[in-house]
Amino acid sequence: MSNMTIGIIGCGNIAPAYLRGAQKSDVVRVKACADVLAEAARARASEFGCEAMSVEQLLGDREIELVVNLTIPRAHFEIAMQILGAGKHVYNEKPLSVTVEDGKRLLDAAAPRGLRVGCAPDTFLGAGMQTCRRVFDDGVIGTAIGGNMCMAWLGPESWHPNPAFFYDVGGGPLLDMGPYYVTALVNLLGPVQRVSAFTSRPRKERVATSEARYGEKIPVRVDTHNTGLVEFAGGASITATFSWDVAHTQMPRLVIFGSEGTLEMPDPNGFVGPVNIRRHGGEDWSEQPLLHAENARMFGVVDMAAAIRQGRPHRASGELALHVLEVLEAFGRSSAAEKPVLIQNGCLRPAPLPIGLTAWAID
Numbered sequence: 017m018s019n020m021t022i023g024i025i026g027c028g029n030i031a032p033a034y035l036r037g038a039q040k041s042d043v044v045r046v047k048a049c050a051d052v053l054a055e056a057a058r059a060r061a062s063e064f065g066c067e068a069m070s071v072e073q074l075l076g077d078r079e080i081e082l083v084v085n086l087t088i089p090r091a092h093f094e095i096a097m098q099i100l101g102a103g104k105h106v107y108n109e110k111p112l113s114v115t116v117e118d119g120k121r122l123l124d125a126a127a128p129r130g131l132r133v134g135c136a137p138d139t140f141l142g143a144g145m146q147t148c149r150r151v152f153d154d155g156v157i158g159t160a161i162g163g164n165m166c167m168a169w170l171g172p173e174s175w176h177p178n179p180a181f182f183y184d185v186g187g188g189p190l191l192d193m194g195p196y197y198v199t200a201l202v203n204l205l206g207p208v209q210r211v212s213a214f215t216s217r218p219r220k221e222r223v224a225t226s227e228a229r230y231g232e233k234i235p236v237r238v239d240t241h242n243t244g245l246v247e248f249a250g251g252a253s254i255t256a257t258f259s260w261d262v263a264h265t266q267m268p269r270l271v272i273f274g275s276e277g278t279l280e281m282p283d284p285n286g287f288v289g290p291v292n293i294r295r296h297g298g299e300d301w302s303e304q305p306l307l308h309a310e311n312a313r314m315f316g317v318v319d320m321a322a323a324i325r326q327g328r329p330h331r332a333s334g335e336l337a338l339h340v341l342e343v344l345e346a347f348g349r350s351s352a353a354e355k356p357v358l359i360q361n362g363c364l365r366p367a368p369l370p371i372g373l374t375a376w377a378i379d
Contacts, residue, residue, distance in 0.1 A: 019045050020321040023074045025095055026086030027051040027060040029177065030109060030313075034084060035064040037314025041376045044082075044314070044321050050074040071095075075102040082324075084317055085109060089186030093118040096133070100125050105324065107134035107317050110195040112337040114186035116345050116361070119338045126334070132324060133334030137196045138316025140203040141331060141369060142287025143308040148279060149368050150307055152204050156293060157274030160205055160252035165197045166267040171240070171260035177228040188238030189258040190215075193285070194344045197256075198246070199336065200270060200284040205248045206365050207339055211346035212356040213244025218261050242347050249362075258347075287311055309375035322378045331366035339363040 022044050024031060031049070038046045048067040051057040061068035074080065075098060082105040085095050093113040099106040100122070112135045113119045126133045139145065151157070167189060173179040181187055202208065217239045224232040241259040248254070252272070270281035277296055282289020291304040316332035323330035338361050346357040370379060 018325065019043055020081050020325070021045050021047050021079045022082045022084060022317065022321070023047055023069070023077065023080040024049040024084045024086060025051070025071055025074065025099075026109070027053075027056040028086065031060055031086050032063070033313040034086065034317070035060065037312045037318075039064070040312070041314065041318045043318045043378070047080055048074050048077065071098075075099065075104070081105060082107065082317070082321060088181045089114055089191060090181070090184065093122060096122055097125060100129060100131055103129070103131070105132045105134070105320070107320055107332075108136065108337070110136040110337070111186070111191045111344070112334065112341050114191065116338065116342045119341050120361070123334050123338060132320065132330065134316060134320040134330055134332050135334055135337030136313075136316060136332065137199050137284075138313065138319070138332045139196055139284055139287055140200050140366070141311060141315050141319065143306040143310050144282035144287065144289040144291060145200050145203065145284065146308045146369050147291045147304055147306050148281050149204060150371065151279060151291065151293060151304060152272070153368065156277065157272065157279050157295070158276030159274060160248070160250065161273050161275060162252055163254045163270070163272040164267065165201065165254055165270050166257045166265065167193045167197060167269065168257050168259040168262035168265045168267070170263060171222065173222050173224045173226065173234060175226050177226060179224055179226060179229060180232075180234050183222060183234050183236045183238060183240075185237055188240060189260050190239070190242050190344045190347055194258050195337070195340050196284040197258075197270065198340045198343050200281065201246075201248070201254060202336065202340060202363065203366055204272070205252055206250050207248070207362045208246055208343045208359050209249040210247050210356045210358045211244055211343060211350050213242060213256075213347040213350040215239035215242045215348050215351040217241070239348060244347050244350065246343065307371045308369060309373055309377070311376060315376070318376065319378055326379075329367070333363070333366070335363045336366060
């Protein structure tokens with residue numbers, strides 16, 4: 017299978033993780049990176065051995081077939097539409113867009129052009145979550161009945177070099193961290209059918225304590241404490257907390273209660289981590305051996321490029337990302353309407369990875 021030449025737009029904090037991942041795969045080759053700040057593109061290009069281009073040059077390069085869009089959330093839709101307009105496949109950093117309406121427009125624009133849309137997160141393709149998928153599909157814990165997902169801490173202003181966008185439209189714990197959690201559960205349980213939620217904004221302003229922005233006041237334009245109940249079409253009801261207003265918690269990040277036992281899942285923001293089960297009647301928890309090799313960010317892009325070459329569906333798809341985006345958007349809609357919200361845009365569970373693959377192998 018020939019490799020695919022790709023480009024990257026957006027050379028900020030997350031870009032090195034993608035560029036390092038690309039260096040580990042023979043399926044993709046990063047030809048160029050671009051950023052509105054030319055010096056940022058030059059720095060990344062020098063660090064990782066690719067070309068620095070303007071956005072216009074990158075989109076006009078005929079050799080580049082797929083573009084990874086690592087811009088800030090508010091720009092995801094606009095840049096992705098430009099990428100499609102240039103006749104190239106696009107893989108967005110999460111979220112797909114900041115509204116479901118724009119996410120649908122993006123997929124509708126790609127289809128008639130014969131182009132594909134992919135989207136982070138791809139952490140559900142890591143060894144940890146793929147082992148959970150195998151445990152669940154093999155019926156080890158029986159039928160899923162309920163569970164809990166919890167992402168709760170004090171927010172990114174203490175460490176991120178430019179934290180303001182986290183508290184602007186398209187940010188907040190729901191759209192920043194929620195995709196990891198909901199995507200992991202959709203991969204396991206299938207699509208969501210409705211959401212009941214309450215959201216709030218306890219603080220109207222944050223103060224950055226990271227070295228680069230120390231003392232900077234950040235207006236909060238999104239809800240930062242979100243709780244709810246996510247009901248899956250298969251019958252499981254999962255309680256949810258997504259908050260940047262919690263000092264400490266010992267709650268597990270992801271846990272599924274099954275008819276035959278309980279599954280504790282690893283951090284969905286990572287590619288590995290412990291997978292623990294305890295069946296009914298068991299005396300203690302049992303850590304499961306990971307059934308897959310360790311991968312990292314860019315693996316979803318690698319799978320997408322391979323899928324295009326092979327003519328099969330890619331796993332971190334636009335349809336999956338749109339469904340997850342609608343689930344997360346439903347938190348605010350449900351809170352405002354004071355009633356449950358039905359999810360309209362469905363998706364299929366992504367195909368699991370085969371067992372026994374070496375690192376960065378696909379199928």
